Structures are given as structure tokens and as C-alpha cells.
Amino acid sequence: MMVRRLRRIIGCLLLSALCACGSISGRRDTGIVIARRAQIRSSTAVVAADLLAVERGAVLDILDETTAENGERWYRVRAHDLDQTEGWIEARYVVLQEMIDLSRKLAQEDQNTPAQAVGQLRAASNLRLSPDRSSDDNILMRLESGAHFEIVGWKYTPKPKTAETEETDDVPKSAAPRRAPRREDEQVGPEEEYELWYKVRLDPSVSPAPAGWIYGKQVELAVPSDIIFYRTGREFVAWQRLDDGAVASNDARGAIPDDARPGSWVILERSGAGGPPRPTDPDFDRILVLGYDADKQEHYIAYRSGDVRGFLPLRVERSGSEKTFSVRIQGSDGQIREVRYRVRRDERGLIRVEPPSEVRRR
Structure with a gap:
């Protein structure tokens, strides 16, 4: 009985480990920096340290992603510099290689x-x-x-x-104000x-x-x-x-x-x-x-x-x-x-x- 229970626990642990490895590898991707210059930082916090400056066209390995409290998306990345710097960068500065x-x-x-x-x-x-x-x-x-x-x-x-x-093509942030409704007496063209x-x-x-x-x-x-x-x-x-x-x-x-x-x-x-x-x-x-x-x-x-x-x-x-x-x-x-x-x-x-x-x- 004890041996059977022990085997079941070990099997569950192995299965969990395999699933965890699969989910990490599934998030791996390649990204290209689209900003003229951006910073890879130690964390997503406002007071995080700048680890490495990257410029437009730089290739990054994307290891993970998260969404900060203010709604901004961040990627955990590995740079292709000599030190293989790892850190966090705002997702709006990066486009996926598949795109x-x-x-x-x-x-x-x-x-x-x-x-x-x-x-x-x-x-x-x-x-x-x-x-x-x-x-x-x-x-x-x-x-x-x-x-x-x-x-x-x-x-x-x-x-x-x-x-x-209406007239622009920009990604609105979640907190951005919406356009005011048109007044009934407002004159408009065709x-x-x-x-x-x-x-x-x-x-x-x-x-x-x-x-x-x-x-x-x-x-x-x-x-x-x-x-x-x-x-x-x-x-x-x-x-x-x-x-x-x-x-x-x-x-x-x-x-x-x-x-x-x-x-x-x-x-x-x-x-x-x-x-x-x-x-x-x-x-x-x-x-x-x-x-x-x-x-x-x-x-x-x-x-x-x-x-x-x-x-x-x-x-x-x-x-x-x-x-x-x-x-x-x-x-x-x-x-x-x-x-x-x-x-x-x-x-x-x-x-x-x-x-x-x-x-x-x-």
C-alpha cells in the first residue's frame, strides 16, 4: 500500500515537472526591437535598474511575459550580447519575429x-x-x-x-477617454x-x-x-x-x-x-x-x-x-x-x- 502510494506521488511529481517544462518552452519566442532605443530592466517595477540599452533591429529571446498593475505588458527577454543579459522590457518596444x-x-x-x-x-x-x-x-x-x-x-x-x-489609427490604452457622443444639433457632412x-x-x-x-x-x-x-x-x-x-x-x-x-x-x-x-x-x-x-x-x-x-x-x-x-x-x-x-x-x-x-x- 505504502509503495503504491509512493509510486503515485512520484508519478504526479514527474508529470507536473514535464508540464511545467512544456509551458516554459511554449512561451519562448524571438522578438525584434522596434523602438529607436529601449532598456532591458531588472524588473517591471518603476524603480527597477537599467541592465542593457538595445536599439532598433536588435534580436531578443522572449522567455516569459506578464502584465503590470498599470496594464502594461512586459516580456522577460535574453539579449544577444556577450553577457547574454536577461531582464524585462516593455512589450510595446518589441515585435514578434513571426509578425x-x-x-x-x-x-x-x-x-x-x-x-x-x-x-x-x-x-x-x-x-x-x-x-x-x-x-x-x-x-x-x-x-x-x-x-x-x-x-x-x-x-x-x-x-x-x-x-x-474616427480619424486616427493608434492603440488606445484602457484608461484613455472615449470620444464624446455627437450632439443632436451638431451639423455634419455626408x-x-x-x-x-x-x-x-x-x-x-x-x-x-x-x-x-x-x-x-x-x-x-x-x-x-x-x-x-x-x-x-x-x-x-x-x-x-x-x-x-x-x-x-x-x-x-x-x-x-x-x-x-x-x-x-x-x-x-x-x-x-x-x-x-x-x-x-x-x-x-x-x-x-x-x-x-x-x-x-x-x-x-x-x-x-x-x-x-x-x-x-x-x-x-x-x-x-x-x-x-x-x-x-x-x-x-x-x-x-x-x-x-x-x-x-x-x-x-x-x-x-x-x-x-x-x-x-x-
Whole structure:
């Protein structure tokens, strides 16, 4: 009897040990630091000692996690320094490796798509895996105000019906005040049914996640100073240089390059007429080509299309001495086809654009 009871106790102890080991190993993961600089601390307490400073891109082994009394989540981590420092770091400074891997898959979808435009954040906002702000499960990280990125596409999605998600895309803390209810006598404009999202590509200096989605109302298009004064009546939605084939993109520091140098551009424009945008609307409705006369040191309109129903992406290509740009245009039969415009220079060196035959017929 005693021997049988002793064996049962030993078995339970062994089973408990195995379960404990399994739960610890199940919490192990890898994380990437997303803050410019953060501290690994001795504990989650306010008076905890700083053990090690880590910078954006540092890899950490996640050993455990907990939630402090103020609601902040913390990870117990092991750094990859010489001392293999272990301590605690706030979870908001770290993104899990599995999320980075999903972001890399998103970037691969557009690896052959040139940047269509450049944008910057009006305020701190979330980088997400999908164009949806109804939950926090798809958040990759929080980008700082002023962060720059390449825009490779965009999408309109149904606007959330909840009152808490109005104009921003930031993770609210549990103690944050909610938006006050609208007064009955408050005058409001027509309610938009859809909201704009940008699919973006980011430099490693800005984010360890290479791609994601950003809520459109947080984004300001960074139109190059060389062409911004030619924006009259319609919005610029995409632009690329024609004189050297360079794309308006980020430099190594994630800042806008010097686009003040005069040059020739192909620009896609969109009219604001017709009410709030819908997912079925075209990406652009007119093509504008600006040439630059170096002798007169001034721009001129080399080509301006009629109204079209056009769709991204815009591609500028060079074959020998010939240069072309292509877009997708919806024809009268409703079919969307890629059309290619030939760009050449005349005897004076001025740009001339030759539309494809199907565009000339229309």
C-alpha cells in the first residue's frame, strides 16, 4: 500500500515537472526591437535598474511575459550580447519575429512593383498587416510622426461603424477617454462609407518590418518640390521621373531625396469630383507629362490625356535609347488592359509622347 502510494506521488511529481517544462518552452519566442532605443530592466517595477540599452533591429529571446498593475505588458527577454543579459522590457518596444516574417511575405508580393509615390505620417500611427482597424491583432508596430515610406498601392475598405475609430489609427490604452457622443444639433457632412488605406514599403532605418498597411487619413503625400506647383484642380496620386528613370523613393536614412533638381516627370492625377470615393473608382483619371527645357530653365506640358479610367501600377522602362511608361486603362468594353506610351525627344531635345493606337482612336 505504502509503495503504491509512493509510486503515485512520484508519478504526479514527474508529470507536473514535464508540464511545467512544456509551458516554459511554449512561451519562448524571438522578438525584434522596434523602438529607436529601449532598456532591458531588472524588473517591471518603476524603480527597477537599467541592465542593457538595445536599439532598433536588435534580436531578443522572449522567455516569459506578464502584465503590470498599470496594464502594461512586459516580456522577460535574453539579449544577444556577450553577457547574454536577461531582464524585462516593455512589450510595446518589441515585435514578434513571426509578425516580421508575415510582413516580409507582404513585401514579396510587390517586390517587382516600383514606388508609385512617397508619403509621410501626419501623426504617430500603426503599421498593420491588413487594411483593417477594427481590432489590434494585425498591428505590426507603431510608426513615429513624420516617418517616410514608399507607396506601392492603395485600397478602399468599408468604414468601421464604431464611434471609437474616427480619424486616427493608434492603440488606445484602457484608461484613455472615449470620444464624446455627437450632439443632436451638431451639423455634419455626408458620411463616408469607405476609408483609404496605403500599402507601403519601408526602409530598415524606419522599421524592421519591410511592408504593411497604413490608414490613409494619417498620410500626407510628399509631392516633390519640382512639380508640386503644377497641381491644379486635381490630386497627384503617383509620379515618376522620366529624365533618368529614377523613382521618387526613400534614401538610406528613410528621408525624402532631393527632388528639387528640375526634370521631366510622368504624373497620374485624380479628380475630386463625384462625391466620396468608392472601391470601384479608378486609381486616376488623367495622365500628365511634364518636360523640362534646360535652355529656358522652365517646365512645359509635353502631354495631357483626356479623361480615362486608369489603374496602377505606373511603370517607367528604358530599352536602349527608347523610354516608355505603362499603365492600365479600362476600355469602353469594360476590360482593363495595359497600355504603353512611347517617350522620345525631338530635334530641340524636347520630350514628345506617343500614345498607343487604342488611346489615339478614343
